[in-house]
Amino acid sequence: MGESLTPRKRNISFTSLGKEETIPLHNFWASTGYSAGTKKLQLTRRQSGARLNENAAEGLEELDELANYEDFHTIDWLREMSRNRLRHRQITQGLRKTFLQKIRILHDACSGWLVVLLIGMAAGTCAGIIDIATKWLITLKMGVCTNKFWLDQESCCWLHEDQNSKIDNDSCAEWRSWAEILGGHRGHGASDYAVNYTAYVIIAMMFSTLAAVLVKNFAPYACGSGIPEVKTILSGFIIRGYLGKWTLLIKSVTSPLAVGSNLSLGKEGPLVHIASCCGNVFAHLFPKYGQNEAKKREVLSAAAAAGVSVAFGVPIGGVLFSLEEVSYYFPMKTLWRSFFCALTAAFVLRSVNPYGTAHFAMFYVTYNRPWLLFELVPFALLGVMGGLYGAGFVRANLFWCRFRKNSKLGKFPILEVMVITLITVLLSYPNPFTRMDASTVINELVQECGPTSHTNLCDYNVTRHYHGLNTTFVPASPSGGLGDGLKTALWQLALAFLFKCIITVFTFGMKIPTGLFIPSLAVGALMGRIVGIGVEQLVYTFPDNPMWKTDCQFSNGQSCITPGLYAMVGAAAALGGVTRMTVSLVVVMYELTGGLQYIVPLMLATMFSKWVGDALSGEGIYDGHIRLNGYPYLEQKREFTHTTLAADVMRPRPGEPPLKVIVQEGMTIYDLEELVKSNTLNGFPVLISNDSQRLMGFVCRKDLIVALENAHNRPEVTEDSPTYFTLHCPASVSELGNSNPVRLFNIVDLSPIAVSDHAPMETVVEIFAKLGNRQVLVTHNGKLLGIITKKDVLRHIAELEGEDPEKIMFD
């Protein structure tokens, strides 16, 4: 953390003095007749201008913007926003402008839209490529397209349409399973099954091992879903390289491999991370965004929205996800741009890789029947089950991840991935609901049983009603007792549900890209379908029950229950239980189903799921992982409800050494250098004198270091030169020998945020959360008592909640 005092050329005082007159406010000042103001006020204004110019110089001198903040530091939103305003003023100042200046203003105004357009296009393209690669890898485990090996099963059979074989087996002549290729013949014998099984296991193991090796050696940040980290970064934390090009590349490559290996994970969470990487990469093309950490985060919010948008094909849901779950600072301008970005991404994705239908959405379904009032009971039940599952999953997964972190297991990430993959594929091949990839399973589970459905899920003991060739008026779902196929399917569903429940706990958090959306949705859909079939059979067995008799009487022999809708509701409930999303989840599901009338079941289930989940485990999986990793995330959603005061939290605590401070005049260069070297604090309060302890301002560590470097470069300055943080500085001080005084007034922030020691912590927390500053000074009647940093607040909150405050990452 300590910074070396290597000399760097930068003359602050010249920059700031030279640009001082540029601030147009003087005009206003004169016009309001306030020019007779005291000298103090005049000076004040000048000083502020100097300070801002000094900041702006940092931005415009094309300093490496990465050097602005250290890794794992928190950004100062107030300072960044003020830098941006100054940058904007500098571009637009003056009345007469050259053509070039006008172009620059236009470029500046457009760059916000341009950058989100580029991000949207990049995110859409990435998602399209990942989609195609994933599909291919998934089917590669089953077999290969002879003569066109780069095609997945669907494309292979679509190109060589073979109507008869397709209906029979979803397969075609060109597509051959591994048994056929290796054995040279076509069959369904036990040995073929064994060959296919073996090929499946081996290929899956290869995929996951490759993914783990790539992640470990090239981009360790590419692991996990990335959403907790993106959330932390958006809240103002710096994790260098987390959104870099290398992470983008490796995550894009390994995510399809991980999904292809049939592990219980998805590529949707990682897509949010990938889109955020795109956002970061493109933000660097525009200095307005690349060199300002606060503005960059606006762009990253939009990128996260685009990520969800392309993951599911739901632009509005994506924006709301970004708003509700991920983002921290989300002004209206960002909302609109996020929407634009999400839409662009969805459109590009559609042109790169359409899902084969005219709709964007991943699991587009339309149900023909409305839901009935009594169904609200099973829907609420599904919500409760989803909440139970979510709470259980969060607790179990956090326990397992903590165990991994603290035990030797954490040292063998590749081995862990291999073992989990082996267990997963060995157990998942026999059951069709786990052998297929999770998206396909979900898609099958949420569909209605139509007259042309031939799967086990729709095997009811009933004569189907065909009305001639015109199939549009055939009742949507045949109903009746359970057929043998459906009985088998129910067993398989139950086993798949149990298996997915357990294996996902061990999968999420491994050192490969692991998304959580799809596994959660899959667990929920399995659960929902089982409940749905149960309700359907209940209604079929007791058709005269008054609860549903009147509602179902019009369905003449048909079921009035849609098990597919239950799967959809269950999926929402499970995902809600795990992530505690609310509005965005309902909107995503609404966009997927495309019918407003199904919002009520979805909302009911989501509400119950959130209530039950919150009651049993206080936090969602993302917040849990943020806490587990000790990221300094100041939760905005939860209110601070304790009654502590600023004085209780501030440093120094009683017994600790006094605060490191600067006195406004008299300290020598040597003193200051020793001060900087002796600690790693981010800044130092400036006092008027040690006696009065009156607060005068605040100096940032970085500014001080640069100022000291500059002073060193001047020949007349020695180590004994006294420094003056005041406006007036004696030209030469004879009694101090031959050392010339150094004026450092320019680097003082004269208006640090300060609170009284009596201020309740709830106010202080609000100041941190809403203004986004890094530290607050604590004073008592103008005397400095201490300082509270964001980290102190987080430690304090951890302490109050009975956790170890020392695990919060350094700030």
Add this chain to the structure above:
Amino acid sequence: MGESLTPRKRNISFTSLGKEETIPLHNFWASTGYSAGTKKLQLTRRQSGARLNENAAEGLEELDELANYEDFHTIDWLREMSRNRLRHRQITQGLRKTFLQKIRILHDACSGWLVVLLIGMAAGTCAGIIDIATKWLITLKMGVCTNKFWLDQESCCWLHEDQNSKIDNDSCAEWRSWAEILGGHRGHGASDYAVNYTAYVIIAMMFSTLAAVLVKNFAPYACGSGIPEVKTILSGFIIRGYLGKWTLLIKSVTSPLAVGSNLSLGKEGPLVHIASCCGNVFAHLFPKYGQNEAKKREVLSAAAAAGVSVAFGVPIGGVLFSLEEVSYYFPMKTLWRSFFCALTAAFVLRSVNPYGTAHFAMFYVTYNRPWLLFELVPFALLGVMGGLYGAGFVRANLFWCRFRKNSKLGKFPILEVMVITLITVLLSYPNPFTRMDASTVINELVQECGPTSHTNLCDYNVTRHYHGLNTTFVPASPSGGLGDGLKTALWQLALAFLFKCIITVFTFGMKIPTGLFIPSLAVGALMGRIVGIGVEQLVYTFPDNPMWKTDCQFSNGQSCITPGLYAMVGAAAALGGVTRMTVSLVVVMYELTGGLQYIVPLMLATMFSKWVGDALSGEGIYDGHIRLNGYPYLEQKREFTHTTLAADVMRPRPGEPPLKVIVQEGMTIYDLEELVKSNTLNGFPVLISNDSQRLMGFVCRKDLIVALENAHNRPEVTEDSPTYFTLHCPASVSELGNSNPVRLFNIVDLSPIAVSDHAPMETVVEIFAKLGNRQVLVTHNGKLLGIITKKDVLRHIAELEGEDPEKIMFD
């Protein structure tokens, strides 16, 4: 503004001392081993407890919550939130709870959901009744349903289905025009036309006059759309009675009357106001919301969302409207509850008065054709036109409203309504596109021309292609040259567009409920349909142009352009230009059209509309009216870009008398009473001494008045009694004669928000906007220099923008 010092019984010191021990923090304090802290810290804590308890006592003693703030004052969000936290702590404190206490906790936890449920149901019911009433009043101008006069035309004819006459004339035997009733026969002669025309004019005049009289005499706040005021209230301003029961009733009654009189206005904006009234009324049932102005505003945000939700049948759009346009403080919890509220309202509305289709939405349309790439050019053009219209409308309407305000016109509101109604109905009857109510017109304009469309709008010179009886495969829109009917329709469209453009300027702002959504949408739809038909004819005339040749080749003789879509896009553009809504507008339109593929045209048009509108007139109509009326609304969306400092804005300005302050010890009761009487300030800074000018705290005016009243009630206190705002107060001071000292430490806020005089105003504005406090104290090294209130900030902004700062309403 001045408050009388009437005595009121309330013993603050007892309340606060009695409840001091209840704060559970002491336990934590002891557990962290910090109990050895200095005495100062101990005192601090106690002091804070006392202060909060004092606040809580206000809330829990069932004071009239209206007395908390004066009319036209701004609320202190920080204080309200802290009051709410204390209330919550007081309910949940203690380990062992009685059954009653548990019930109370549960009730408290549920009340948030309960209140939004009730509001949703109330808003839905109101909207349903208003819908039905409006429909009836609209058709009443045309005729009456014989034998069932309370039915509107549609219901009348639906009940007495008469297939032949219906296709012919959209009419039936039971429904009779006024000419038929008065003349006793059925006909289409010139005299009948005159009779119908006259009846139409007379009835419309009656409706609008009745509405104006009701509004003027019973609820003056029921006029206008109400959205600017709701926005101001949500930002923390108090306008007493604006959301009261009386306003709710009168606005609900007069809104259908105003729409029924065929004025160019809608009932959608007023529905937002009506829903907010419902919100306010129901909030009073729950002390948690009714007695806390900040919490009440959370509920009002949800109510506003419900208002838009029921106005158009778009729950998600409603929530986003509330988020984007209306609300100020919108935490995630509110988002989720708003969604619930909006959905409840939409469902209740649907059961009260379904639109006749299975869909919620007001203008539900589905188009059969995708849009083509080259169409983005006319869509962008529509956006530009919408922006031009919007900017022109805002400027013209604000000019007219300012004129009304400053001239004698403002004194004759009823006469104004009558004159405008007369002009409107006289001019609108001859043209079918203005004779019908605007919703019907919009609905007709956005529809595709199908094979069964018989209106003038679909009169093309082309032989229609019928494919036998199976009509599902008939191409959706016949295309060809303009038929005579269409030529007439084009003229009528153009005239209607011009007429609506002009008359809406004079209508919006009259003293009856005037919504702006529907007129704007109507103007846009008229404009869009004209452009759409133009583009269609262009493509029809030059079918071989390379721009559209390839895209249109599959349409074999059919048009590949959908003029209805242009109407939809134009409607969005015009509404966007007027209100500058962005995301919520697109989402509303998306919910209305129900197809993601049409988002791109809508978004493009909205973007261009906003850009053009913002370039030509900097503000939307709502912000314009807020500014016109001088409401103290601190815009959060716009950044403060000036470079002034806190010292430039604070009071006292140079030359002004010094600040009214309190010195912490030595002032007599008489001094304080004189201080309170001499001004209407909201509070007074407390200084340690007049010499040092060091800031010690802040006392609210209201608290001081109550404390003085209490002191008066004690026999030993005289006017000469000295007061002590310090912790320690001498028991009796002999040198002061026989007057006992009064301790007023409990009412001091020891941690007022203070900034340095060097603080840039951008930071101060951010503090006001984000923390929501009422005033900021300005200090220089701990010495009090001045005070900045929200009003000072608003005045300062007005000054910087070259406006009259004195028009901001008192605060």
